[in-house]
Amino acid sequence: MVGALNIMSETVVELCLELSEDDPFYQHKKKLLSCKGLGVKETVSLSGSLSQQLLNASLEKLLHFGRIANLDKVEVYFGDDACTPGGVYSVRNEVSALTWIFSLIPASSCKPQTLEAALREAVKVRVSEVVGAEGEEARVGDSHRCEKESRLVEWGQRNGVKTKLQITQIEGYGRGAIATEDLKFGDVALEIPISSLISEEYVYSSDMLPILEKIDGMTSETMMLLWTMREKHNHESRFKPYFDSLQESFCTGLSFGVDAVMVLDGTLLLDEIMQSKELLRERYDELIPLLSNHKNVFPPEMYTWEHYLWACELYYSNSMQIKFPDGKLRTCLIPVAGFLNHSIQPHIVKYGKVDVETSSLKFPLSRPCNKGEQCYLSYGNYSSSHLxxxxxxxxxxxxxxxxxxxxxDVIDDDDDDEDMESEYSWTTHMLRGTWLSSNHNIFHYGLPTPLLNYLRRAHGLVHHTETDLWENLEVEMGVLENLKSTFDDMMQNLGDADSVDGENVQWDVKLAMEFKERQRKIVSSILDSCSAGIEMVQKAIAKPPV
Structure with missing residues (x-):
């Protein structure tokens, strides 16, 4: 997406918006924009003495465009089926759209009492309203400072780190970061100089490089992994306070024991964990023999399978992809920032690019965080199984x-209609908890429209206008019955709810049980929607509308 602010005069301002054709979901978003009465190119003009009513109308148009432009794959797929009456797709999307609009109006171009200044202020107000209505209560009560973590923060501050956060133990989260003062939209909660990032540059200046660069297929990420396994034990390391602050076990799904894995039987997560562990073990078994002739550089006691798995978990759970001034993306460990916990309603969503002017990595807030509240980061738009x-x-x-x-299978279609093209271009369809849908009426049922239309097409119904659907209720019945049959089998594979006391089991078994229960809830909601849909269609067949 592209946007530009044009100040035509002191009384006329234009915001030019454009959906980039490089967007991977360009056709889908173009269709959504069209449904809102918008094109892929729009201009929003502010002029004269702007009333509050006109300002709100201009912001609404910007928001309609910004929301759709900022939709990710999952949000595009579920589209307006998951949209609230107020037009909000998700808190993540709303904050991203508002942040994007805000970025189009740089503070340097805003003089007091100008149209652009009024619009910036309106965006700030809207951010507070959106999250204020759905915000997650995150105020921390009796938390205490952690000694190792505090030493790391002090080390960081001596090395140029600027922070408005305090590392604490938080009930239900473990370690986390709370705001030491009221932070507003746009405030920088944490700033870390580029010199304090742990990147591949440290491998390139070490005695490991001459050995590792001769190994075929060696990546910079694997080099970093091997460097970290040794550096962790280096008492003279510049980053000793960071390594001292890391836990001995990260307790991710990669460390699940046999009992936890057995609990996951019938879930897709079981395959994900087993495949990931097998792949890591294969890589380890291939790698270690290549290092065995260089024991002075790679001491065997530091390169056991247990140490390798620990390092992998460290990078999976704590590393970030950072864009450096030279344009390269590098995998980095970020001291202090790793203590920020993830939330589905985060305070910080825009980060990951080194500021050229300050040569630092900044973590600005996309929504306010009050003093004493936990400050959340977005790790990414990940499923619970991935997390x-x-x-x-x-x-x-x-x-x-x-x-x-x-x-x-992608349906071959000879129709040149762009709507049809986007409708059948999905190679993977998806479902989620149907309570998240805003439309449970006939022909919707809380189920995603792209999937329903795909299944209708597979049953021979090419066009899906409301008239077509009313005239082909038998097709609708077949679609719902087939979908219900699929998820009946899935629910059967998940089995009955576990009768084990969740409070008296190992951490991994407890997590596995909680995940499986979430899967049951999703599948159950899909089955309920299919059953309700079948009942609606049966009534319509028995008594068709006049």
Whole structure:
């Protein structure tokens, strides 16, 4: 997406918006924009003495465009089926759209009492309103400072780190970061100089490089992994306070024991964890023999399978992809920032690019965080299965990315209609908890429209206008019955709810039980929607509308 601010005069301002054709979901978003009466190119003009009513109308148009432009794959797929009456797709999307609009109006171009200044202020107000209505209560009560973590923060501050956060133990989260003062939208909660990032540059200046660069297929990420396994034990390391602050076990899904794995039987997560562990073990078994002739550089006691798995879990759960001034993306460990916990309603969503002017990595707030509240980061738009496998936790609240994928064959279509083209271009369809849908009426049922239309097409119904659907209720019945049959089998594979006392089991078994229960809830909601849909269609067949 592209946007530009044009100040035509003191009384006329234009915001030019454009949906980039490089967007991977360009056709889908173009269709959504069209449904809102918008094109892929729009201009919003502010002029004269702007009333509050006109300002709100201009912001609404910007928001309609910004929301759709900022939709990710899952949000595009579920589209307006998951949109609230107020037009909000998700808190993540709303904050991203508002942040994007805000970025189009740089503070340097805003003089007091100008149109652009009024619009910036309106965006700030809207951010507070949106999250104020759905914000997650995160105020911390009796927390205490952690000695190792405090020493790391002090080390960071001596090395140029600027922070408005305090590392604490937080009930239900473990370690986390709370705001030491009221932070507003746009405030920088944490700033870390580039010199304090742990990147591949340290490998390139070490005695490991001459050995590792001769190994075929050696990546910079693997080099970093091997460097970290040794550096952790280096008492003279510049980053000793950081390594001292790391836990001895990260307790991710990769460390699940046999009992936890057995609990996951019948879930897709079982395959994800087993495949990931097998792949890591294969890589380890291939790698270690290549290092065995260089024991002075790679001491065997530091390169055991247990140490390798620990390092992998560290990078999966704590590393970030950072864009450096030279344009390269590098995998880095970020001291202090690794203590920020993830939330489905984060305070910080825009980060990951080194500021050229300050040569630092900044973490600005996309929504306010009050003093004493936990400050959350977005790790990414991940499903609970991914977060459990690679980070070791399940997010609190409804995760919009907890989807069940259904692989399908792409339907060949000779129709040149762009709407039809986008409708059948999905190679993977998906479902999630139907309570997240805003439309449970006939022909919707809380189920995603792209999937329903794909199945209708597979049953021979090419066009899906409301008239077509009313005239082909038998097709609708077949679609719902087939979908219900699929998920009946899935529920049967999940089995009955576990009768084990969740409070008196190992951490991994407890997490596995909680994940499986979430899967049951999703599948159960899909089955309920199919059953309700079948009942609606049966009534319509028995008594068709006049």
């Amino acid at each position: 459990l496998t690679f980070y070791g936790f399940l997010p609190k609240g409804d995760n919009l990315y907890d989807i069940i994928p259904l692989d399908v």
